Amino acid sequence: MSCIGVTVAGLWTSPEAPRAIDASALGNPALLEHWLAALDDDTRLALCKEKRLATQVLLDTPVEILERRRDSQGNDWCRVIVPSQPSSLDPRGYPGWIPAAQLAEGDGCLAVTEAVTVVTPVAWLQELPRGRSLKLSFLTRLRLAHPVAKDANRVWVESALGRGWLPRNCVHLPDERFPATAATLERLGRRFDGLRYLWAGNSSFGYDCSGLVHSLFAAIGIALPRDASDQIETGQSVESGERRPGDLLFFEKPDDEGRLVVDHVALYLGDDRMLHSPTNNARVECRRLGGSRYAEQLCAVRRYLSTPEAS
Template sequence: MPAPDLSVSATSAVRVAATVLWTGPDAPREIDAPIVAAVPDPRGWAAGLDVPARRDLADRVLTQLLAGEPVVVLEERGDWLRVVAPWQPSDLDPRGYPGWVPRAHVAQAAVPARTEAVVTVEAVRLEPDPGSRGDGLPSELTYATILPVLAETGTRVRVALPGGGSGWIDARACVVRPTGDGKHVEAGAVFTEARRFVGLPYLWGGMSAFGLDCSGLVHIAFRALGRIVPRDAHDQAEAAGRVPVGEARPGDLYFFARPEKSIHHVGFAAGPGSDGVLLHAPRTGEQVREEQMNADRRATLVDLAGRLAD
């Protein structure tokens, strides 16, 4: 699948550090108040969910969206918007991943610039410009957030934010690159990005450094390097070039499916050939880890691996 242009124009974009794309306005529970607040707390929300509460997300949460991520508004309903997210390709809608977000989390998209900053750490503090203070801006930005660059000082980078705000982040916490850079993405580099999340708890629909699911781990590792790939495992398999499992290299993808069923899991090949070492986000209650495949994984391993990197 060709990589979409990250400079894609959109009239609206996410204005908070991270938000959730829900199945509907009635999907959030009382425990989800921190993530649906006007200024959400994605870190606190994830930390406050125990295993049963995380399991209960499966029919509620679709994915997450990060600051600056474009959205196309399809419908308005009270405090909620039905949108599609173009940076997360999906077979559910050719325009992008569909779902519902709080209206307060969306604003006018920032004007694209010649360069963009990509956050490369778990989280970085955002220091709002004086004129932006009190405008509900996030206090931090998370890994793989992509925002237009307004200025650089050598130690800090000034970024534009949806809604007309702007702020400064530490230059050591980001990479500045040409907007929409279509550079080649090497499998080894993608694998290195994904590996940094070993130990992070699994979170259904997670797409940030505060929690990831299996396909979220794949998507965010590619996005940080400038390539947009589909959001869900079965779509990632459809978009990938296919190679025999025995020819998989670190950074290629292993897919898993039961007989006559759709693909239900994805992870990175972590060793050469078919040695069965897997880097993945296993399931709720577990953490991202690198491990030898167990018997169930081997039994459900699809016989062709996926290659999304160059």
């Protein structure tokens, strides 16, 4: 079984899609924060406008390799699908290209139920082989190495990079779950207030709009498609006036050819408030819907929490 062998890997639209400025995000280790710091407003926007980056995938996430290719610089790439990110682009999972150096194989890659999940915005995986430590994203899942004592302050895990430990207060053990409620979604989402938007971002180093809601719902055990254009096809349709906390709001606007397309999604918090990752070079925010351009662009409401009591 193949899986992601770096903290956060980008899935690119082709092996030729990355630019020189993206080099630090392509290696192993992936220097994600260095890469993000180097991007200015224009180079961030180009990830979207030029359709370069497709999505991101977290350490140890299983992937299926479909094809291998060498780019013009002699670097090896793999076309993969990510089963944990449903997409209409491929019924098997989200498709994209990843540097072969960022993939791993081995026992740490097994998709198992006995997994430890990072539930804080970031957590440090420590005492890896060769004394390495890695900063992991929210929702990274790693295999539990051995049972955890009640008073333990460390949890030992197996990863594609070897054995290490995570702070006990940063993770959920296999039998621990967040309540599937609107209050949980809001509490988790508000921890990312001020986080800068990243096109195709699907980690706590930067989310796009659909990546944020995809991750928040995954945290409470509800699997959504990766992209807003697919998310709108799921859940229960709700009239705009009947929306309640925990619903998703979808927005549309004309594309370059003048056709209305769904291009944004937000989490409804109640009392006319929504939480979202707005657009390029903006930041995750909570704001009023009424009186905004979003109120004019609202096209659909979808519900995933089954009862009012679940909010």
